[in-house]
Each structure stands twice: as structure tokens, then as C-alpha cells.
Amino acid sequence: xxxxxxxxxxxxRVEFTTRGGTVATALDGVDVxxxxxxxxxxxxxxxxxxxxxxxxxxxxxxxxxxVVRYEGEPLSYSxxxxxxxxxxxxxxxxxxxGSLNPRQTVYESVAEGxxxxxxxxxDSGGRTEPELVAAALxxxxxxxxxxxxxxxxxxxxGGQKQRVLIAGALALRxxxxxxxxPVSSLDASIRxxxxxxLxxxxxxxxxxxxxxxxxxxxxxxxxxxxxxMYLGRVVECGTTEEVxxxxxxxxxxxxxxxxPEIEELTPVVLTGEVPDPTRIPGGCRFHPRCxxxxxxxxxxxxxxxxxxxxxxxxxxxxxxxxxxxxxATARDS
Amino acid sequence: xxHLLELRGLSVAYRTTDGLLPAVRGxxxxxxxxxxxxxxxxxGCGKSTLxxxxxxxxxxxxxxxxxxLVGGHDVQTMEWGDLxxxxxxxxxxxxxxxLHSLNPVRRIETQIAEPIRVHEPGISDAAAAERVAELLxxxxxxxxxxxxxxxxxxxxxxxxxMIAMALACRPRLIVADEPTTALDVMVQAxxxxxxxxxxxDLGVGLMIISHDLSVLSDVCDRVAVMYAGRVVELGSAxxxxxxxAHPYAEALSSAFPRVGDPAARYxxxxxxxxxxxxxxxxxxxxxxxxxxxxxxxxxxxxxxxLEVGGRRAACIRVGER
Numbered sequence: 198x199x200x201x202x203x204x205x206x207x208x209x210r211v212e213f214t215t216r217g218g219t220v221a222t223a224l225d226g227v228d229v230x231x232x233x234x235x236x237x238x239x240x241x242x243x244x245x246x247x248x249x250x251x252x253x254x255x256x257x258x259x260x261x262x263x264v265v266r267y268e269g270e271p272l273s274y275s276x277x278x279x280x281x282x283x284x285x286x287x288x289x290x291x292x293x294x295g296s297l298n299p300r301q302t303v304y305e306s307v308a309e310g311x312x313x314x315x316x317x318x319x320d321s322g323g324r325t326e327p328e329l330v331a332a333a334l335x336x337x338x339x340x341x342x343x344x345x346x347x348x349x350x351x352x353x354x355g356g357q358k359q360r361v362l363i364a365g366a367l368a369l370r371x372x373x374x375x376x377x378x379p380v381s382s383l384d385a386s387i388r389x390x391x392x393x394x395l396x397x398x399x400x401x402x403x404x405x406x407x408x409x410x411x412x413x414x415x416x417x418x419x420x421x422x423x424x425x426m427y428l429g430r431v432v433e434c435g436t437t438e439e440v441x442x443x444x445x446x447x448x449x450x451x452x453x454x455x456x457p458e459i460e461e462l463t464p465v466v467l468t469g470e471v472p473d474p475t476r477i478p479g480g481c482r483f484h485p486r487c488x489x490x491x492x493x494x495x496x497x498x499x500x501x502x503x504x505x506x507x508x509x510x511x512x513x514x515x516x517x518x519x520x521x522x523x524x525a526t527a528r529d530s
Numbered sequence: 531x532x533h534l535l536e537l538r539g540l541s542v543a544y545r546t547t548d549g550l551l552p553a554v555r556g557x558x559x560x561x562x563x564x565x566x567x568x569x570x571x572x573x574g575c576g577k578s579t580l581x582x583x584x585x586x587x588x589x590x591x592x593x594x595x596x597x598x599l600v601g602g603h604d605v606q607t608m609e610w611g612d613l614x615x616x617x618x619x620x621x622x623x624x625x626x627x628x629l630h631s632l633n634p635v636r637r638i639e640t641q642i643a644e645p646i647r648v649h650e651p652g653i654s655d656a657a658a659a660e661r662v663a664e665l666l667x668x669x670x671x672x673x674x675x676x677x678x679x680x681x682x683x684x685x686x687x688x689x690x691x692m693i694a695m696a697l698a699c700r701p702r703l704i705v706a707d708e709p710t711t712a713l714d715v716m717v718q719a720x721x722x723x724x725x726x727x728x729x730x731d732l733g734v735g736l737m738i739i740s741h742d743l744s745v746l747s748d749v750c751d752r753v754a755v756m757y758a759g760r761v762v763e764l765g766s767a768x769x770x771x772x773x774x775a776h777p778y779a780e781a782l783s784s785a786f787p788r789v790g791d792p793a794a795r796y797x798x799x800x801x802x803x804x805x806x807x808x809x810x811x812x813x814x815x816x817x818x819x820x821x822x823x824x825x826x827x828x829x830x831x832x833x834x835x836l837e838v839g840g841r842r843a844a845c846i847r848v849g850e851r
Contacts, residue, residue: 242714243685354804355573384572385741385785389800396796411714414744417789418798441789455719456789457744466719470684 201269202230203373203405204254204286208511209263211249221474223249225429225482226263226511233372236399236406238416238437240452241426244471247409250426251375254407255288284314287366291378293358297350304346307333307365314369333368336402337361338394356387363394373405374398380415392418413456417441422516425449428471428482430511435518445518445525447489480505481523489524498527532602534703534735535561535584535621539596542579542588550593551808553579555759557596561735563702566726568746568767569739570782571756574805577739580756581707584737585617600703618645622696626708629688632680638691639676642666645698665694670724686717693724703735704728710745722749743779744786747771755779758806758816760832765841775843777821815845823847 211224224246231237239247252258253265256272256279265272267282290296297306307330311317317326324332327346334342337360350358359379366374376395380388396419398404410416416423416437424434425446433446444450454462467486472478478485484504487495495501500523509521520526542554554576561567569577582588583598586605598605600621605613622645625631633641642665643658653661663673669690680688689709696704706725710718726749729736740746746753750767755778763776774780781801787794803820806812812819814829821828827846835842838849 242716356804385743385782386572386801389785389798390802391800392798393800396798413715413789414787414794415798417791418787418794419796437795452715453789455715457742457748457786464719466723467716468720470686470717 200232202266202514203233204265204267204407205230205514206250206254206260206265207263207514209250209253209260209265211246211253211258212261215475219475222429222477223474224253224260225477227426227429227431228511228514229254229424229431229434230514230516231373231405231407233405234399234403235422236395236408236420238420238423239407239409239426240411240413240416240423242411242452242471244428244474245426246429246474247426248377251288251377251407251409255286255375256282257288280314284310284316284369285371286373286375287369287371289359289362289366289374289376289379292382293355293362294350294382296362297358299350301349302346303334303348303350303353303361304330306350306361307368310365310369316369329368330364333364334361336367336398337364338390339364354387355383356390359383359387359391360394363391363398367398367402371404373407375407375409377409378411379408381410381412388415389418395419413441413453424514425452428477429474430482430509430521431514432483432512432522433518433520434512434514439518445520446483446522447487447524448483449520451488480507481509481521483522495524498524500524500527532599533560534563534565534601535559535737536599537580537596538599540580540583540598541595542576542583543593544589545591545593546809548809552759552811553592553808554583557754557756557759557761559754559761559764561703561737563735564729564733565752566729566736566738566750568750568753569737569756570741570743570746570753570770570779572741572782572805574808575756576759577756578707581623581705581737581739584703584705585621585623586613587623615649618696618699618701619649620701621703621705622699622701624689624692624696624704624706624709626711629680629685631692632688634680637677637679638683642691642694642698645695649699661698662694665697668697668728669694670720684717685713686720689713689717689721690724693721693728697728697732700732701734703737705737705739707739708741709738711740711742718745725749742786743771743782755782758811759808760816760844761835762817762844763841764835764843769839769841775838775841775848776817776845777823778817779843817845 206229209224209227213221241247253260331342339345339360380391420437423437423440424431427448433449451465451467454465465488481504484490489495490504495504503523512519512521537557537559540557543550543552571577594606639662642662671690710721747767753767753770754761755763757778763779771783774783784799806816815833818824818828833844833846835844
């Protein structure tokens, strides 16, 4: 694993103006970085901004401010550079059934990207289009690939559809995959197979992978590092072991406590839902729902006022275990 | 005493152009008052078909055999009028996908009041409104939301509306089909907490259907794991999730890793292969083609549910370990 990030976001902010003219802040300053051969999980609930961040990383969404860098170069949003990014950074969408064209065969679905990027004549091994499609399908675990060439999506199982989508991405020889909830619509038994495939691709092709998920079990299964998101910010980041085994942000702690697979923790069920991004609470954005503020732990540490009034800085993506929480910071010093 | 719900040898098959497609094959199951029973399994295992037959909601092309007794009365053979009285008032169902199950152009108070008005035709507007307010409080929705339309609510709130509707006529049995599938973990925890609380406070019986064994293990007293239309393991939620006896239950259980378990780190557990085609079931045990421990004997006859250490499992090798 090299140290220079393949893709990084710095101070990325994304705002959407609603029809009424109010401004929703989907991302409110985010730093993340993913290195070649690294799997980063963006973990959070609906409304945390994790999908917007994924879209910003692949260049589909332009940040209102801040910068996304690919191999150290800021993304440009026009011309040739975009096309290169589109090939080298591939997004795998969450709903495999809805993402495949029902009237296209598996072969056509995978070959489409090859044609768009005119990759057939430029293959170093001089392979033909069918050979390239077959290679991508086998890399995605669909073997023998030729048997699937003429199948339509409705003839495939859920797991096979997800593999075809991944094959379509792999055919373009990407360096980074961004997978949005890659297994959330799949059955339990298929889930492990697809996650094993992602791990295998990282090992065999050295791909960097960003996986967007609300499932911490998935992160434990495959991720090297985790960024926990809440209301447009990363609130805790670090290695998977650090974040999941010694979580320091009360939000991460609550999120982990309600996962059915973790029985040692007393469930802390937060009330309400992630607030509206047009009205981000002042101070710490999590304070209205924070169990540590409600039960007096924050007051005991003398930070209750800071929680309500002092905003927290954006966490830098340095790779260390970091947390955006007044209480955790007070306990450190 | 009659059980709240008793399935006796329930089989359901769908008529298709290729012949009869067996969806549920010989299920025996009991749900008592104050009890939460979970049904786990992957798509196509027959769990939703099973749920729909409890209120005789199965499609017309389904052929149902066996008995479905709700409070001792067979749902499948009762008169239409009795069935109408039973739906909502005796037993109610919470469907998956609250957004698609609610009427988008009617306020939620109207929708929650609808089953009440059907079952108590003479009820005054004031009394109906009072009951709706009471239900909203029960499911933890602010009374101010009663005039909202479904699209104005979040996914978790919509699911609460669905639960309020199910409770409207004070049923004794509630069937919930994937009640938390589309929800976030935190909202899922809220909805499950709510349902567990209702079972405790109101003493209703609850049957929850889910593909997520870990969710079921959290809220259920007992869990049945289904594969290819049959129950392959039935036991306490703790037993089935922590120490499954059937190899399929084991695969389902390990699909959701315990965070912190070094064995699951960089090692997602999967199960190769696809479930069998119901029109072309393999001989013997339907799970044998995907089972790592299958022997020749497994393909000879379909194993019955055998008693093993306080639970039942349909595998000829369960006694061996």
C-alpha cells in the first residue's frame, strides 16, 4: 500500500438549493482520502451525506467549495480529464436490478463501457472485445463467462446481477471502485460472496475501494479504515479496529450499540432522526440527540456549553484515529 | 386452550404454466399471546407466502392445503363474513414497503381511521379521532402529524403509521413482513423497540418475517428458519442464532458477523450457489447441493424435523456433532 492518496477530498462542501430557496447543506466540509489497495468504508444513516460524498468523489457531483484530487491533481469537470476519471474511478450502484438495462444482454452491458472509452484496440495484449468482456466477467466471478453473454438481466439471480455490474466496472481497468451499499438489496447468503469478491479484487488488482454503507458488520468484514458520517461531516475516522472496537464519538457508540450482532453493549437507541440539512444545529451538530449531553456526562466534563455553542473543526484525513467531539477531546487532555 | 395462531401441515403451491409450483411445503408452527416468533430465510423460501395465507390474502392461483387456525378457527375455510370480521380485529398484517402500502393522497389520520370505521360502522367522528390520537401516541408519533400525507413523513414514521393501522382494531395477532428492511439501523432499532413494547404491554402475539437473522435474534422468543418452502430449524432465538444446528441456519447466522470477532475480519462468510428451482427440487434434502457437509445419504430422503437439544432441525447429520 503506497502512502500517497489515490483520491482525496479536502474541505468538500455540497449545497443544494431547494425549490423554496432554502439551502440544504449535504456536505459541510469533509476530508477523506483513499490510497491504492485500501478499502475505506463511509458509514452513516440516511441523510448523513455518505452518498453525496461518494458522488462527489467520482466527479458526478461538483462541490460548492473544497477540492477533490485524483493522484494529487484537482479534478477538472470538463473535457478529457473527466473521461479519464470516468474510466479509472468506477461507481457500482446499489440497486443492481435497476442499474442494468433490462433490454441489454450481459455482453452488451459489459461491452458498452469498452466501446465508449475505445479500449478494444488499445489493449496491451491485443485482445478482442469478446475476450475483454469474458475476462471482466471471470474477474467478477462469473465463470464460464461465455455462458452468460446472451442472458438478459431478468434471467439472472440478484447476486449475478451485482457481479455483472462489477464486471462492467472492471472491464475499464479502473484503479478505484466506489460501491454504494453493494449488498444491501442482496440475500444474506449472497452477501458474503460479493464482499469476498471485493476483497479479492483489492488483493489481485490492487484496487482502492470506497464502500458506502450503513452496515458496520460489512465494514468489519472488509474495510481497512472507516469514516463515520453524521449530517454532512465525518465525526470519527480511523482504522476499522479503532473505530469499531474503541469508538469515541457518542454517535459511533450509539450506532454500534444498536447493531444486533453486538450483544455486549447496552443498546442506546437515539430518539428522532438525522435532522434536516437545511437547519443544521449550532455548536456540535449532534448535540440535540447526544446521549452524553443528555445524561450529564458532558456537563461533568465541563463541556456542555461548548457542545451547545462551539462548532467543531473538520477532521483531517491523516489516517490517525480522530474524533469530532468536545467530550472526547476533553477526556484526552 | 387454542393457540393464537396454529399452522398444521400448511402447504401452498402456485398454479403456473409449468405446473404446480410449491412455495410452502408442510409447515407446522404455533404463535401464542405475548410471544414473538420470527421467520427467517432468503428470497423465494416461502416466508411471505406463508404470511399472506394467515389472513387468506394469498393470490387466487394459490392452492392451500393443511390448516391455518387463528384462535382455533380455520381461516381458509371460514365464511366470507367471518373472515372480514377476523381481518384487522383478530389478526392484522404490517407489510413491507410502507411507502407503497399507504395511500399517497389521503391523510394518515384518515387511513388509520379506515379499519376502525369498517369494524364499528356507527362510530362518531369524535370517537374515531380520539382513537387515532391514542394510536399515534402508542406508536410514538407526535399528534401534530395526524394530518400529514405519507410523503411528508420519513421512512421510520411511515412504518409507525403502518403499525398504528395494524393496532387500530385491537387485534390479538400481528404479522409483520420485513417491517424494518428499508430502514436505517437506528430507526430499525426504534421500530423494533416499539414492536417489542407493544407485545409486552398489549399481550399480542407477533410473527415477524425477515431475511436478517440477526434482527430476529434480537426481538424474537423463537425463530423458524425456512429453506425451499420448509422449516429447517426451529428453536429459541438465542439457540438458532448463536449455535445453529442446521448447516443452512449456520450460513445465515454467520452472514452477519459479530463486530470484533477476529474470525470474520477480512473473511466475509458466504454460501455458494443459488436456492433450488421450486419446480425442480433436488432429491432428498433440498439444501444438499449447497451444503459443505452433504453425503450421499442426504440425497436419499428429505430429512424430517428432528428434536436436538431443545430445538428441532431437519438435517440427518445434526446428532453427529
